[in-house]
Amino acid sequence: MTELHEGTLDTTTLAELREITTRYPQARSALLPMLHLVQSVEGRVTSRGIEACADILGISAAEVSGVATFYTMYKRRPVGDYHVGVCTNTLCAVMGGDAIFERLKDHLDVGNDETTEDGKVTLEHVECNAACDYAPVVMVNWEFMDNQTPESATRLVDDLRSGVEVTSTRGPRICTWREAERVLAGFPDDRADEGPAGGPPSLLGLAIAKENGWTAPSSEAEGRTGQPARTAQEAQETSYSDRARSETDIEESGAETVGEDAGGEQNPKGGS
Numbered sequence: 001m002t003e004l005h006e007g008t009l010d011t012t013t014l015a016e017l018r019e020i021t022t023r024y025p026q027a028r029s030a031l032l033p034m035l036h037l038v039q040s041v042e043g044r045v046t047s048r049g050i051e052a053c054a055d056i057l058g059i060s061a062a063e064v065s066g067v068a069t070f071y072t073m074y075k076r077r078p079v080g081d082y083h084v085g086v087c088t089n090t091l092c093a094v095m096g097g098d099a100i101f102e103r104l105k106d107h108l109d110v111g112n113d114e115t116t117e118d119g120k121v122t123l124e125h126v127e128c129n130a131a132c133d134y135a136p137v138v139m140v141n142w143e144f145m146d147n148q149t150p151e152s153a154t155r156l157v158d159d160l161r162s163g164v165e166v167t168s169t170r171g172p173r174i175c176t177w178r179e180a181e182r183v184l185a186g187f188p189d190d191r192a193d194e195g196p197a198g199g200p201p202s203l204l205g206l207a208i209a210k211e212n213g214w215t216a217p218s219s220e221a222e223g224r225t226g227q228p229a230r231t232a233q234e235a236q237e238t239s240y241s242d243r244a245r246s247e248t249d250i251e252e253s254g255a256e257t258v259g260e261d262a263g264g265e266q267n268p269k270g271g272s
Protein backbone atom coordinates (compact mmCIF):
# COMPACT_ATOMS: atom_id res chain seq x y z
CA MET A 1 0.00 0.00 0.00
CA THR A 2 1.25 3.46 -0.84
CA GLU A 3 1.44 6.39 1.56
CA LEU A 4 -0.76 8.41 -0.79
CA HIS A 5 -3.75 6.15 -0.25
CA GLU A 6 -3.13 5.73 3.48
CA GLY A 7 -3.41 9.50 3.72
CA THR A 8 -6.51 9.99 1.62
CA LEU A 9 -8.99 7.77 3.38
CA ASP A 10 -8.92 7.93 7.17
CA THR A 11 -7.12 5.17 9.01
CA THR A 12 -10.30 3.75 10.55
CA THR A 13 -11.85 3.28 7.12
CA LEU A 14 -8.69 1.68 5.75
CA ALA A 15 -8.61 -0.69 8.71
CA GLU A 16 -12.26 -1.62 8.14
CA LEU A 17 -11.61 -2.17 4.44
CA ARG A 18 -8.85 -4.61 5.36
CA GLU A 19 -11.12 -6.23 7.95
CA ILE A 20 -13.71 -6.95 5.25
CA THR A 21 -11.13 -8.86 3.21
CA THR A 22 -10.61 -11.29 6.09
CA ARG A 23 -14.19 -12.54 5.73
CA TYR A 24 -13.47 -14.25 2.43
CA PRO A 25 -11.18 -17.10 1.33
CA GLN A 26 -10.23 -15.00 -1.69
CA ALA A 27 -9.61 -11.39 -0.66
CA ARG A 28 -10.89 -9.92 -3.92
CA SER A 29 -14.33 -11.38 -3.15
CA ALA A 30 -14.56 -8.56 -0.62
CA LEU A 31 -14.71 -5.86 -3.26
CA LEU A 32 -18.49 -5.39 -3.27
CA PRO A 33 -18.86 -4.72 0.48
CA MET A 34 -15.64 -2.67 0.38
CA LEU A 35 -17.22 -0.36 -2.19
CA HIS A 36 -20.30 -0.01 0.01
CA LEU A 37 -18.03 1.00 2.88
CA VAL A 38 -16.36 3.59 0.66
CA GLN A 39 -19.81 4.97 -0.15
CA SER A 40 -20.75 5.10 3.52
CA VAL A 41 -17.75 7.32 4.21
CA GLU A 42 -17.41 9.28 0.98
CA GLY A 43 -21.05 9.56 -0.06
CA ARG A 44 -20.14 7.96 -3.40
CA VAL A 45 -17.41 5.84 -4.95
CA THR A 46 -14.55 8.29 -5.17
CA SER A 47 -11.28 7.89 -7.04
CA ARG A 48 -9.38 7.64 -3.79
CA GLY A 49 -11.82 4.99 -2.61
CA ILE A 50 -11.16 3.02 -5.79
CA GLU A 51 -7.41 3.38 -5.33
CA ALA A 52 -7.62 2.25 -1.71
CA CYS A 53 -9.61 -0.88 -2.64
CA ALA A 54 -7.18 -1.65 -5.47
CA ASP A 55 -4.17 -1.26 -3.20
CA ILE A 56 -5.59 -3.46 -0.46
CA LEU A 57 -6.70 -6.19 -2.87
CA GLY A 58 -3.62 -6.05 -5.07
CA ILE A 59 -5.64 -5.46 -8.24
CA SER A 60 -5.72 -2.56 -10.65
CA ALA A 61 -7.83 0.56 -10.22
CA ALA A 62 -9.34 -0.25 -13.62
CA GLU A 63 -10.59 -3.59 -12.29
CA VAL A 64 -12.19 -1.90 -9.28
CA SER A 65 -13.65 0.80 -11.48
CA GLY A 66 -15.08 -1.84 -13.80
CA VAL A 67 -17.04 -3.31 -10.91
CA ALA A 68 -18.09 0.08 -9.52
CA THR A 69 -19.47 1.20 -12.87
CA PHE A 70 -21.21 -2.10 -13.63
CA TYR A 71 -23.57 -2.24 -10.65
CA THR A 72 -26.16 0.48 -10.29
CA MET A 73 -25.97 0.50 -6.48
CA TYR A 74 -22.54 2.13 -6.75
CA LYS A 75 -22.74 5.85 -7.32
CA ARG A 76 -20.11 8.08 -8.86
CA ARG A 77 -22.05 11.25 -8.05
CA PRO A 78 -22.87 12.32 -4.48
CA VAL A 79 -26.07 10.83 -3.07
CA GLY A 80 -28.33 12.79 -0.73
CA ASP A 81 -29.28 11.79 2.79
CA TYR A 82 -32.02 9.59 1.35
CA HIS A 83 -31.95 7.65 -1.90
CA VAL A 84 -35.53 7.35 -3.13
CA GLY A 85 -35.94 4.71 -5.81
CA VAL A 86 -39.22 4.51 -7.68
CA CYS A 87 -39.82 1.21 -9.43
CA THR A 88 -40.89 1.89 -12.99
CA ASN A 89 -40.54 -1.66 -14.21
CA THR A 90 -43.51 -3.16 -16.00
CA LEU A 91 -45.83 -4.16 -13.18
CA CYS A 92 -45.15 -1.17 -10.94
CA ALA A 93 -45.35 1.13 -13.96
CA VAL A 94 -48.85 0.04 -14.91
CA MET A 95 -49.92 0.07 -11.26
CA GLY A 96 -48.88 3.70 -10.89
CA GLY A 97 -45.07 3.75 -10.67
CA ASP A 98 -44.73 6.02 -13.70
CA ALA A 99 -47.22 8.48 -12.20
CA ILE A 100 -45.35 8.43 -8.88
CA PHE A 101 -42.03 9.10 -10.57
CA GLU A 102 -43.44 11.99 -12.59
CA ARG A 103 -45.07 13.49 -9.48
CA LEU A 104 -41.86 13.27 -7.47
CA LYS A 105 -39.79 14.82 -10.25
CA ASP A 106 -42.16 17.79 -10.27
CA HIS A 107 -42.47 17.99 -6.50
CA LEU A 108 -38.72 17.76 -5.83
CA ASP A 109 -37.74 19.73 -8.94
CA VAL A 110 -35.15 17.17 -9.95
CA GLY A 111 -34.63 14.77 -12.82
CA ASN A 112 -33.65 11.14 -12.71
CA ASP A 113 -30.53 10.47 -10.62
CA GLU A 114 -30.47 14.02 -9.32
CA THR A 115 -30.39 15.38 -5.78
CA THR A 116 -32.55 18.12 -4.28
CA GLU A 117 -30.91 21.46 -3.59
CA ASP A 118 -30.95 20.84 0.16
CA GLY A 119 -29.00 17.61 -0.35
CA LYS A 120 -31.70 15.54 1.29
CA VAL A 121 -33.19 13.37 -1.47
CA THR A 122 -31.72 11.72 -4.53
CA LEU A 123 -34.43 10.49 -6.89
CA GLU A 124 -33.89 7.57 -9.23
CA HIS A 125 -36.13 5.26 -11.17
CA VAL A 126 -35.14 1.69 -10.44
CA GLU A 127 -35.80 -1.70 -11.93
CA CYS A 128 -37.92 -4.46 -10.40
CA ASN A 129 -37.24 -4.83 -6.69
CA ALA A 130 -38.77 -8.30 -6.47
CA ALA A 131 -41.66 -6.78 -4.57
CA CYS A 132 -44.22 -6.89 -7.37
CA ASP A 133 -46.87 -8.22 -4.97
CA TYR A 134 -46.83 -4.78 -3.36
CA ALA A 135 -46.76 -2.71 -6.55
CA PRO A 136 -46.22 0.11 -7.00
CA VAL A 137 -43.16 0.09 -4.78
CA VAL A 138 -40.83 2.87 -3.71
CA MET A 139 -37.59 2.17 -1.89
CA VAL A 140 -35.82 4.47 0.53
CA ASN A 141 -32.21 3.47 0.96
CA TRP A 142 -33.28 0.02 -0.30
CA GLU A 143 -36.04 -0.40 2.29
CA PHE A 144 -39.55 -1.09 0.97
CA MET A 145 -42.36 1.44 0.95
CA ASP A 146 -45.19 -0.66 -0.41
CA ASN A 147 -48.38 0.13 -2.32
CA GLN A 148 -47.54 3.77 -2.90
CA THR A 149 -49.55 6.46 -4.64
CA PRO A 150 -48.37 9.84 -5.94
CA GLU A 151 -49.88 11.40 -2.82
CA SER A 152 -48.29 8.99 -0.32
CA ALA A 153 -44.93 9.22 -2.08
CA THR A 154 -45.09 13.01 -1.90
CA ARG A 155 -45.79 12.84 1.84
CA LEU A 156 -42.92 10.36 2.18
CA VAL A 157 -40.30 12.64 0.66
CA ASP A 158 -41.68 15.63 2.58
CA ASP A 159 -41.29 13.68 5.84
CA LEU A 160 -37.76 12.62 4.94
CA ARG A 161 -36.75 16.18 4.11
CA SER A 162 -38.25 17.61 7.29
CA GLY A 163 -36.68 15.05 9.61
CA VAL A 164 -39.85 13.14 10.52
CA GLU A 165 -39.01 9.55 11.47
CA VAL A 166 -40.10 7.19 8.71
CA THR A 167 -40.51 3.44 9.05
CA SER A 168 -40.42 1.04 6.13
CA THR A 169 -43.68 -0.79 5.53
CA ARG A 170 -41.79 -4.10 5.77
CA GLY A 171 -38.62 -3.17 7.56
CA PRO A 172 -36.92 -0.93 10.06
CA ARG A 173 -36.88 2.77 10.78
CA ILE A 174 -35.25 4.51 7.85
CA CYS A 175 -31.66 5.56 8.46
CA THR A 176 -29.56 7.73 6.17
CA TRP A 177 -28.14 6.42 2.92
CA ARG A 178 -24.63 6.48 4.31
CA GLU A 179 -25.72 4.50 7.35
CA ALA A 180 -27.47 1.99 5.09
CA GLU A 181 -24.30 1.66 3.01
CA ARG A 182 -22.38 0.76 6.14
CA VAL A 183 -24.88 -2.03 6.83
CA LEU A 184 -24.40 -3.29 3.26
CA ALA A 185 -20.67 -3.34 3.95
CA GLY A 186 -21.38 -5.85 6.70
CA PHE A 187 -21.44 -3.65 9.78
CA PRO A 188 -24.94 -4.22 11.28
CA ASP A 189 -26.95 -1.44 12.90
CA ASP A 190 -29.09 -3.86 14.95
CA ARG A 191 -32.26 -2.87 13.12
CA ALA A 192 -32.50 -6.09 11.10
CA ASP A 193 -35.31 -7.49 13.23
CA GLU A 194 -37.44 -4.35 13.11
CA GLY A 195 -40.65 -4.55 11.12
CA PRO A 196 -42.61 -7.51 9.77
CA ALA A 197 -40.73 -10.25 7.98
CA GLY A 198 -43.46 -10.88 5.42
CA GLY A 199 -46.95 -9.75 4.57
CA PRO A 200 -50.16 -11.42 3.36
CA PRO A 201 -49.57 -10.99 -0.40
CA SER A 202 -46.17 -12.71 -0.16
CA LEU A 203 -47.52 -15.48 2.07
CA LEU A 204 -50.66 -16.23 0.07
CA GLY A 205 -49.03 -19.09 -1.84
CA LEU A 206 -47.96 -20.70 1.43
CA ALA A 207 -51.46 -20.38 2.81
CA ILE A 208 -52.95 -22.07 -0.27
CA ALA A 209 -50.38 -24.88 -0.06
CA LYS A 210 -51.06 -25.37 3.64
CA GLU A 211 -54.80 -25.50 3.15
CA ASN A 212 -54.43 -28.11 0.42
CA GLY A 213 -51.74 -30.11 2.18
CA TRP A 214 -49.17 -29.45 -0.53
CA THR A 215 -45.52 -29.86 0.39
CA ALA A 216 -42.30 -29.71 -1.54
CA PRO A 217 -40.74 -33.10 -2.27
CA SER A 218 -37.79 -33.91 -0.08
CA SER A 219 -34.59 -34.07 -2.07
CA GLU A 220 -33.13 -36.31 0.65
CA ALA A 221 -36.03 -38.75 0.33
CA GLU A 222 -35.54 -38.86 -3.42
CA GLY A 223 -31.87 -39.60 -2.91
CA ARG A 224 -32.62 -42.58 -0.65
CA THR A 225 -34.71 -44.35 -3.29
CA GLY A 226 -31.58 -45.32 -5.12
CA GLN A 227 -33.08 -44.10 -8.36
CA PRO A 228 -30.56 -42.78 -10.86
CA ALA A 229 -30.26 -39.02 -11.00
CA ARG A 230 -32.64 -37.43 -13.44
CA THR A 231 -31.35 -35.54 -16.41
CA ALA A 232 -32.01 -31.83 -16.51
CA GLN A 233 -34.60 -32.38 -19.23
CA GLU A 234 -36.39 -35.06 -17.21
CA ALA A 235 -36.43 -32.79 -14.18
CA GLN A 236 -37.84 -29.95 -16.23
CA GLU A 237 -40.55 -32.13 -17.77
CA THR A 238 -41.52 -33.37 -14.30
CA SER A 239 -41.62 -29.79 -13.09
CA TYR A 240 -43.95 -28.82 -15.94
CA SER A 241 -46.32 -31.73 -15.26
CA ASP A 242 -46.29 -30.99 -11.50
CA ARG A 243 -47.11 -27.40 -12.21
CA ALA A 244 -49.95 -28.34 -14.57
CA ARG A 245 -51.32 -30.69 -11.90
CA SER A 246 -51.09 -27.98 -9.26
CA GLU A 247 -52.90 -25.49 -11.45
CA THR A 248 -55.68 -28.02 -12.04
CA ASP A 249 -55.87 -28.64 -8.29
CA ILE A 250 -56.10 -24.92 -7.63
CA GLU A 251 -58.94 -24.52 -10.08
CA GLU A 252 -60.79 -27.52 -8.67
CA SER A 253 -60.33 -26.27 -5.12
CA GLY A 254 -61.60 -22.81 -6.06
CA ALA A 255 -58.39 -21.21 -4.84
CA GLU A 256 -58.29 -18.99 -7.90
CA THR A 257 -61.09 -16.96 -6.41
CA VAL A 258 -58.91 -15.73 -3.56
CA GLY A 259 -57.05 -12.48 -3.53
CA GLU A 260 -58.76 -9.14 -3.28
CA ASP A 261 -62.00 -10.82 -2.27
CA ALA A 262 -60.19 -12.27 0.72
CA GLY A 263 -59.52 -8.78 1.95
CA GLY A 264 -55.78 -9.41 2.27
CA GLU A 265 -56.23 -12.14 4.86
CA GLN A 266 -53.51 -14.77 5.11
CA ASN A 267 -56.14 -17.48 4.88
CA PRO A 268 -57.38 -17.12 1.31
CA LYS A 269 -60.71 -18.83 1.88
CA GLY A 270 -61.51 -17.35 5.21
CA GLY A 271 -61.37 -20.79 6.86
CA SER A 272 -59.41 -21.88 9.87
Ligand code: FES
Pocket residue numbers: 087088089090091092093127128129130131132135136137
Ligand atom coordinates in the same frame (compact mmCIF):
# COMPACT_ATOMS: atom_id res chain seq x y z
S1 FES B 1 -42.07 -4.42 -11.07
FE1 FES B 1 -41.77 -3.14 -9.32
S2 FES B 1 -41.13 -4.51 -7.77
FE2 FES B 1 -41.38 -5.79 -9.52
